[in-house]
Amino acid sequence: MTSATGIPDKPALEGLEAAWGPVWEREGTHRFDRAAALEAGKASVFSVDTPPPTASGSLHIGHVFSYTHMDLAARFQRMRGRHLFYPMGWDDNGLPTERRVQNYYGVRCDPTLPYVPGYVPPLEGGENASSKAADQVPISRRNFIELCEKLTAEDEKQFEALWRDLGLSVDWSLTYRTIGHEAQLAAQRAFLRNLARGEAYQADAPTLWDVTFRTAVAQAELEDKDQPAAYHRVSFHRPDGGTVDIETTRPELLPACVALVAHPDDERYQALFGTTVTTPLFGVEVPVLAHHLAQKDKGSGIAMVCTFGDVTDVVWWRELDLPTRAIIGKDGRILEDAPAADLFSEAGRAAYGELIGKTVFSAKAKVVELLKESGELVGDPKPITHPVKFYEKGDKPLEIVSTRQWYIANGARDAALRDRLLEAGNQIGFHPDFMRVRYDNWVGGLTGDWLISRQRFFGVPLPIWYPLDADGEVLREQPIVPGEHQLPVDPASTPAPGYDESQRGLPNGFVGELDIMDTWATSSLTPQIAGGWETDPELFDLVFPYSLRSQGQDIIRTWLFSTVLRAELEHHSIPWTNAGISGFIVDPDRKKMSKSKGNVVTPAAMLEEHGSDAVRYWAASSRLGTDAAFDPQNPKQMKIGRRLAIKVLNAAKFVYSFPEPPSGAVITAPLDLDMLAELDAVVGIATAAYEEYDHARALEATEQFFWTFCDDYLELVKERAYAGDGSATRSLREAIDVLLRLLAPVLPFATEEVWRWTHDGSIHLAPWPEVRGAGATLGLLPAVSEALIGIRRAKTDAKASQKTEVLSATLSGPAFLAGAADDLKAVGRIAQLTLVEATEIAVTDIVLAEAPVE
């Protein structure tokens, strides 16, 4: 224990972070006391499922905002006597890390290369390194992963330092990494159990594909972006020599065309249904079919179906049982061998030859050129802007490629599961409540199961092998799984159970699955990872379901949903009883603040400039779910918080400067009793607000009272306090003790500094103030304050100093004002005060002395 320290002459906010952070660490202030929690029982635990920030990204103001909200709830509960289980994770697995490593070290992964021990990358800290793939040195998968681990470890150190500076009351002994051993174990175990129950399965199907990262992506990771495009009117040829014109934005997919589709009711095309037409340039015969999804008013009303231009093509392809003639490879370039090549006309083969190896973009230009030459392009392309699906982290449109992938059932194709998930959502307390709608909408709108496999390198491997038959064919439908005791396992470097490594890739041998799991497949298990699921049952029982999930609203469809899903599948339980959803930060123009704008102030610089308490105050003054405007050029809210924190230091110093109340001092003065009764009411409001995760309301009520306490009460009792009046000095100390604790969640540094002047031990482990039921107040403090304002106004109007003596004045108001008449006389420097009973409070007949009394 750090013993009580002296009260400094000039208390300051500077240096409090550096002073108290290490003390909290040394004293274990934020440590989860498992033994005590076990003793007190599960109900005594408050467990927090913390969002693991993406380690390779940078923390921004939005993180500070939402992590502070979480910390406010945690600190409140800790002071309420709950045992806090408050871990922190780092999401260091996945694509953002890979991308950052590529740029930082100037390398890229090529799994076919051998491992080079002691490899030294071409760049170190090359933030401005070229991101052009051509300039990046190919290295082995193992070398690549080593670099990933190295870089994320560095990032995580910086993140932890920032969070400590911000004063997050995380138990830093409870950290995890989503690429770490525990996370891999939990992710693989959960997957194997999904597989055993039939919830995980593999399927060969058209998949949304990012050509830059060369991986499949899931529905939850999609983002629409408006893109320029053009309608190209193109003529197909009827057997009778006539033409059918279609409009397409993707003429380069003509060689992948498998049909034309129009609406069954469309009279213009009814005669064509059941006939065939031939494609322009390539001369492939394709059927004209009817389908209700075709829209009469779009383009020419008849659409070309290609494998695959968009998700509607996939629907048509599936429902009309069309052939697959894909021409786009996983690298986004036109394949060398077109599946329909033998159907092409002579000219078509020549045309296709000119497309091979081209990107979609250049292939399009080439096809348009050829169509113009052949006269099959009608008119000029009409430029449009339309939404196109992108991977949220990518910058090229997604293609649809047919691949074999792993999925987890998410209710999209299973009404019973979907209902269970909706019911789970109902059981969770969303804060604010309307955020549940976003969850419901997402669950209700799912169009397919969750695609969890990724064709990447840095992530948790799918723990699967496949046998090879005597001909060396991979038997995909007979996956080999490890026992749970073998986990975590990397099938790329460990042989399948029952096989020797020498049999890898050989007939009658085995191959390891190379795909890894999507990062959400791991982070959907954060409660299980942090809580020791299956590895520490005692702990898991204590903390699961968690008390609180805290997160941003932008990841309801990903993290929140997937966590509910995994908990439902594995435990038939909700993962947490409450979900606190923070809004996001908008810039002064009401636009979502984006990193690209360049006006981003780093959190570290902000904490440095304003102080952590000030930044926390800013976050705390916004309610959950509400977007907060933030102008980095003019951070007013920070200044207000800073002012409050400084005021706390000074007011407390002032209070403690009065003589200590004599032992046995009793609070008798009406004004003192009334002030404490008001404070009691504030405790009630703040407590109820925090219990509802309404930290902003708690802060507002507390802050409002605190300023009244300083500006009015403190002024009114000054004279009595100087004189050593026990009622006043005791009241002041009791009040400041309560106020400090009410403010402790928001201003952990300033309140701790002050608390330790007179207490051993941390304020953050002090009990939250109790409502004492002090009863209704007379309203004496506000009434006297009003009278005081009258006196002050008279002096201000007279342009006189507040020190000016009042020779005489008349105070009218309720009779109870008499109880504070002496206090009013003292602070107002009133020589003679006459009391007149009235319902309205007013100070009249004020006669000021000529000059201030020195």
Place this chain on the structure above:
RNA sequence: GGGCUCUUAGCUCAGUUGGUUAGAGCGCCACGUUUACACCGUGGAUGCCGGGGGUUCGAGUCCCUCAGGGCCCACCA
């Protein structure tokens, strides 16, 4: 196209189940260096509560409608 959310002072926002004369902070104006605080104090001015209609004794609050922001989802020929 569907859903959610917001619109209150110049700015950022409170405003509970409808209830006197609608609040706070910032900013602005004036005054004041008072034995906690100049990173200060005191006082003051500031409103078609987005528009329109309705319910009610009474509407910032409830209902309808229109307009405008923001977000999510859907659509992508």
